[in-house]
Amino acid sequence: MFPASKLPILHLPAFILILPVKRFLTILAFALLAIFVLSALVGRYPVPGFLSFERLTQDELAQRLLFNLRLPRLLTALLLGMTLSAAGVVFQLLFSNPLVEPGFLGVSQGAAFGAALSIIFFGGSALVTQTSAAVFALLGLGISYLLAHRLRYGGWVLRLVLAGIAVSALFSAGLGLLKYIADPLTQLPEITFWLLGGLASLTWGKLLSILPIAIAGLTVIYLYRWRLNLLSLNEQTSFSLGVAPGRERWLLIFAAVLPTAALISVSGMVGWVGLIIPHIARRLSGADAQFSLPAAMLLGGVFTMLCDDLARTLLAGEIPLGVLTSLFGALIFLALMIFQQTRSRR
């Protein structure tokens, strides 16, 4: 009766056909652990390469290096990757659009503006810059939200997108102005480095200052992972399925943006993770957010840890993390687009 059903299943990657999704997630989790351990050992002390077990037990400097510098940095990279990816999944589902990412809605540009403002006017100590970036990231979200309520054009999604674009543009204009008046010898380089993103100056203190909010946000998102699917449907349909779309959407937007703002405030701009990782996760585990969310979190953690490993070990000097994530993210994105299987779409 339905001859089409006899066609081979072409739309899912071959990988998933031989591997049940739960086993795939388990393997991914173990891979993440392994990469975590290896990342902790890799570095340029005393020579580029891995720390040996003997050195770790005997060399006190190596121990301090590992515990005071590498571990907090590595954990932050992991948390950053997980948060950006989870927030990316949430945003793409909520906006029914695979091309949005957590930084939009004025969040990223707001944080950048806040950081530059602090560097120029408030002395630019790490704590002040972090606070200012977080405050302006949230301000960006807040203004986008209020604007979206004021706009009298289009549906929920379109209004928020328009508001987000406008707010981002305003902040980036402000950032341009700040760069223009910044002292070119001291302040401008600092702003530039912040914009390039990096975890070089990470300490336990910084990590602990953002940990509670990141864990809280990720927990909410994780618990909501199946219901996220419902929010990707059009509003009337999700309403008919017993969802209160307005309330649940805002809960998830805040659960995604608050940790993102917190992490951006310590890491600076780290682009492309929130955009590309959810795509890859959907390719590997299917669209159902029940599985694609954990997959994206694990993949995001792995991706960011690996990028940060390269950032700190590849050259004698530090390569900005944001440069590497954008480089690899964009390359992967292009590869996905080029090797995309043809499929019928409306």
Next chain:
Amino acid sequence: MTQPILSFRNVSFGYLPSHPILQDVDFDLHTGQVAAVLGPNGAGKTTLLSLTLGWLAAWTGEIHLTGIPLKTLPPRERGRRMALVPQSEHIPFEYTVLEYVLLGRAPHLPPLEMPGRDDYQIAANALGQVGLSEMQNRSILNLSGGERQLVLVARALAQQPRLLLLDEPTSHLDLSNKGRLIHLLRELSGRGVSILFTTHEPEVASALADHLMLMQKGQLLRNGTLDEVFTSQDLSLLYQLPVSVVEVNGRKVALWI
């Protein structure tokens, strides 16, 4: 008579105060009844469904679902009592057919709970009822328009509603799937599910419904049993076109020029 599952009391609605879309709509739907809302394009049929769903709020008048004012029903309770089959739906991601049908279990799950084995079984059965069992692991984006419409029906069935709302349910279906869907819906009504659907095809209304509401310019022109309302006179009035009703093998068919 027993309490109606759905009642509209003098309901009016519109987007602009000067332009009412529905005016003084008043009807009851009883358990197991199948009612068709028939009318030309733009008569307000879909608006009527959106009001029933609670998605739009009436200007004036009262809507009761199972005797409870619709406004006071919590979302999950509403989702368990009533399901909607939209005419079509934008599907943004490559869900598999089964994953999509499974979303119909949402109102039955406690908050934050994942669907369990039973839910998968119910969703698979619902897919079987619309004849798409073999497609459960295929991407929903690879289905034809008609198959997608049946998937939307399956999702509504997985909701196990007491009232099923369908918006132009047969618009994308070929003859055999049309027949299958009509058969399925009649079977559901036999099991006590009430059905309210819109259509602009008189044949579908006469093949499926036992009650008929004729809608024109936001008002109920006629409301009654199929025999009372499916007449040459009323249909001619509805469509402003000479329509004659003839009976073929016990079923009424509308003929026009």
